[in-house]
Amino acid sequence: MTKELTARLEIGSTIVRHAIDYFHDNGFVQLMPVMLGKSTDPLGPDPGSSILKTPEVEYLGAKFYTMNSMILHKQLAVRELPKLFILSPNIRLERAERRETKRHLFEFTQLDFEMARAKKDDVMKLVEVFMSYLSGALKGDDTARAAFRALGKEPFEFKPPFKVYTTHELEERYGGDWEAEASKAHDQPFWALCHKREFYEKEDEAHPGHYLNYDLIYPMGYGEALSGGEREFEYGRLAERMGADKLSMDVYRAYLDEAKKGLVASAGAGFGIERLTRFMTQAEHVGDVQMFRRVPGEQVVM
Amino acid sequence: MTKELTARLEIGSTIVRHAIDYFHDNGFVQLMPVMLGKSTDPLGPDPGSSILKTPEVEYLGAKFYTMNSMILHKQLAVRELPKLFILSPNIRLERAERRETKRHLFEFTQLDFEMARAKKDDVMKLVEVFMSYLSGALKGDDTARAAFRALGKEPFEFKPPFKVYTTHELEERYGGDWEAEASKAHDQPFWALCHKREFYEKEDEAHPGHYLNYDLIYPMGYGEALSGGEREFEYGRLAERMGADKLSMDVYRAYLDEAKKGLVASAGAGFGIERLTRFMTQAEHVGDVQMFRRVPGEQVVM
Numbered sequence: 001m002t003k004e005l006t007a008r009l010e011i012g013s014t015i016v017r018h019a020i021d022y023f024h025d026n027g028f029v030q031l032m033p034v035m036l037g038k039s040t041d042p043l044g045p046d047p048g049s050s051i052l053k054t055p056e057v058e059y060l061g062a063k064f065y066t067m068n069s070m071i072l073h074k075q076l077a078v079r080e081l082p083k084l085f086i087l088s089p090n091i092r093l094e095r096a097e098r099r100e101t102k103r104h105l106f107e108f109t110q111l112d113f114e115m116a117r118a119k120k121d122d123v124m125k126l127v128e129v130f131m132s133y134l135s136g137a138l139k140g141d142d143t144a145r146a147a148f149r150a151l152g153k154e155p156f157e158f159k160p161p162f163k164v165y166t167t168h169e170l171e172e173r174y175g176g177d178w179e180a181e182a183s184k185a186h187d188q189p190f191w192a193l194c195h196k197r198e199f200y201e202k203e204d205e206a207h208p209g210h211y212l213n214y215d216l217i218y219p220m221g222y223g224e225a226l227s228g229g230e231r232e233f234e235y236g237r238l239a240e241r242m243g244a245d246k247l248s249m250d251v252y253r254a255y256l257d258e259a260k261k262g263l264v265a266s267a268g269a270g271f272g273i274e275r276l277t278r279f280m281t282q283a284e285h286v287g288d289v290q291m292f293r294r295v296p297g298e299q300v301v302m
Numbered sequence: 303m304t305k306e307l308t309a310r311l312e313i314g315s316t317i318v319r320h321a322i323d324y325f326h327d328n329g330f331v332q333l334m335p336v337m338l339g340k341s342t343d344p345l346g347p348d349p350g351s352s353i354l355k356t357p358e359v360e361y362l363g364a365k366f367y368t369m370n371s372m373i374l375h376k377q378l379a380v381r382e383l384p385k386l387f388i389l390s391p392n393i394r395l396e397r398a399e400r401r402e403t404k405r406h407l408f409e410f411t412q413l414d415f416e417m418a419r420a421k422k423d424d425v426m427k428l429v430e431v432f433m434s435y436l437s438g439a440l441k442g443d444d445t446a447r448a449a450f451r452a453l454g455k456e457p458f459e460f461k462p463p464f465k466v467y468t469t470h471e472l473e474e475r476y477g478g479d480w481e482a483e484a485s486k487a488h489d490q491p492f493w494a495l496c497h498k499r500e501f502y503e504k505e506d507e508a509h510p511g512h513y514l515n516y517d518l519i520y521p522m523g524y525g526e527a528l529s530g531g532e533r534e535f536e537y538g539r540l541a542e543r544m545g546a547d548k549l550s551m552d553v554y555r556a557y558l559d560e561a562k563k564g565l566v567a568s569a570g571a572g573f574g575i576e577r578l579t580r581f582m583t584q585a586e587h588v589g590d591v592q593m594f595r596r597v598p599g600e601q602v603v604m
Contacts, residue, residue, distance in 0.1 A: 005382075006383065009331055009333065009383065010331055012332075012334070013326070013331045013332040013333070016322075016332050016334075017322060017326050020319060020322060021319075024315070024316075024319050024445075029311055029315045030314075030315040030318050030319065031311065031593050032314070032318075032391070032410070032575060032576065032592070032593075033391050033411065034409065034594050034596075035337060035368070035391050035393055035409050036393060037594075037604060038604045039604050052361070052362075055357075055359045057368070057395075059354070059395050059408065060354075060395075060398055060598070060599060062602060066337070066359070066368070072604070073604060076594075076604060077593050077594075080307075080308060080593075081308065081311065087389060089334070089337050089391055091338060093359075093362075096362055106338075106361065107336065107337050107338060108334070109334040109335065254602075254603065254604040255604060258603065258604060273334060274334065290334070291333050291334075291379050291382075291383075292339075292378075292379075294336075296362070297362060300340055300556075301340075301378075301556065302339060302341050302374070302375060302556040302557060
C-alpha cells in the first residue's frame with residue numbers, strides 16, 4: 001500500500017468521525033443500516049441506464065433486495081424519529097464504463113439523513129454549516145493534520161453560503177451535460193435546484209413541472225457531492241408519480257403498503273463519504289480512498 | 303412505534319457515538335465496510351449448523367459473497383494500518399428457530415477491530431477500559447440520560463477487571479451448554495478463553511489443542527457480547543488448519559492468495575451494537591432495539 005493511501009484512509013476516518021459528531025450535536029439519532037430490504041430504490045425510471053441489476057436474496061420464503069439506497073426506509077423511520085441519520089452502505093452494480101467517471105463505485109457508504117417537516121432551505125442551511133464545521137474540525141484534528149502534511153495538501157476551506165442555480169440556468173449556460181463543466185468553472189461548491197427525477201422527490205405545487213430537490217456540486221471538476229429533496233408523502237401523489245414513471249411495482253410493494261398507512265412531510269439528503277474524502281484529498285479516482293477498491297470494471301483483490 | 307423503542311434507538315445511537323469516539327481516541331483508523339467480498343467467513347467448519355446460506359452475487363463475471371463478517375478483510379488491512387476498526391454490517395441468514403435465542407438477527411452491525419502485533423491480553427484490556435468508559439460516557443450524555451429516564455432504567459455500570467475462565471472450567475461447572483447458565487450466574491461480564499473453532503484463531507503452540515481466543519459474556523442471561531482472538535497468519539498453518547476442518551476452498555480462494563503473499567501477527571475482536579444496546583436497555587429481544595426488525599423467522603415490514 002502506498003503512503004498516499006494510508007494518509008487518505010486516515011483523513012477519511014477523521015471525516016467520518018467529525019461528520020458523526022456534527023449530526024449527533026445537532027440532535028440527530030443515528031440508526032444502524034439495513035442491507036437487505038423488501039423495498040429499495042432501483043434508482044430512476046430506467047434502472048438499466050447505469051445499474052446492471054439490483055441483486056435479490058430469498059430468505060425463508062421472502063424476497064429481499066440489496067440496498068441501492070435507504071431513502072425509502074428513511075421515509076418510514078422519520079415518522080417516529082424527527083431527525084435521523086445512517087452511515088448507509090449502498091451496493092450499486094454499475095456498468096463497467098462507469099469507472100471512467102472517476103466518481104462511481106459499486107459499493108460505497110453514504111451519510112444519509114432526514115428531517116421531519118423540514119423544507120429545502122433547512123437542509124441546504126444544515127449542509128452549509130456542516131461543510132464549514134468540517135473544514136475547521138479537520139484543521140484542529142492531529143491525525144488529519146499529519147495525514148494532510150504527508151500528502152502535501154491542505155484541507156479545503158468551505159466558505160458558505162454557496163451559490164444557488166436551477167438546473168435550467170445551468171443547462172442554458174453549460175448545455176445538457178452541465179455537471180462537469182459547471183464544476184470546473186467554480187472554486188467553491190454550488191447548489192443545483194430542480195431536477196426532474198425520482199417519484200419521491202416533491203413537485204412544486206405552485207409550479208408544476210418543477211421539483212423541490214437539490215444537489216450540491218463540488219468545484220474543480222469533482223462533480224456531485226450530495227443529493228436530496230423534499231419528499232412526496234401522500235399516497236395518492238406517490239401512486240400518480242410512480243404511474244407517470246411507469247415503474248414496476250414489485251420492488252415498491254412493501255413501501256407502498258406503509259405509505260398507505262401514512263407518511264409525514266420530510267426533507268433530507270445523502271452524501272458519499274468516499275466522494276467527500278476524494279475531494280478533500282484531491283485524489284484522482286474515488287477508488288483511491290478505499291482500503292478495498294470497489295471500482296466498476298476493475299479486478300477486485302478481496 | 304412505542305416510546306420504549308424510541309428510547310432504545312436513542313440509547314443505541316449514543317452508544318455508537320461513544321464507541322466510535324473511544325476507538326478514534328485510542329488511535330484506531332475507521333474503515334468503511336465491505337458488503338460484497340470475494341471471500342467471507344461462512345462461520346465454522348459446518349456452515350449448515352445455524353446459517354442457511356451465504357448469498358452469492360455475480361457481477362461483471364466475478365463471484366461475490368454477502369459478508370457474514372469482515373474478519374478476513376481485517377487481516378489484510380492490518381498489514382498496513384496497525385490499528386483499525388469498522389462499523390461492519392453483517393448478513394447472517396440464520397434458521398428461523400434462532401429467533402428463540404433472543405439474541406440472533408439476520409442483519410446486524412458489529413464494531414470490528416484489529417491490532418497488529420497485539421496479544422490476547424492487549425485486546426482484553428482495551429475492551430475492559432472501553433466498557434468502563436462507556437458507562438461513564440452514557441451517564442454524562444444528555445440524550446442517553448433522558449432516554450434511560452424514559453425507560454425507567456439506569457445504564458449498567460461495568461466494573462472491570464472481569465473474571466476470566468477457560469471454556470474447560472465453564473464446561474466442567476455448567477455443562478457443555480454453559481453459556482446461558484454461566485451468564486445467569488454472574489452480575490458482571492466475564493471472559494471465556496480457549497474455544498475450539500475457526501481456522502484463523504491461533505492455536506497455542508505451547509499447548510496444542512488450546513486456542514488463544516476469547517469471548518466476553520454479558521451477565522444476567524444476556525449471553526455473548528464479544529468474540530475475538532489472536533490470529534493464525536502463516537500460510538502453512540492456515541492451510542493445515544483449513545485442511546483439518548475439511549473446508550471447501552472456493553469462498554477462501556481470494557483470502558488464501560493474499561495470505562500466500564504474507565500476513566502479519568494480529569489480534570482483535572468484534573461486538574454487536576444491537577446486543578450491547580439490548581444489554582444496556584435490558585430489552586427482551588435483540589430485535590427490540592432495531593428500527594427495522596431483522597429477527598429470523600419473523601415477518602419483515604420493509
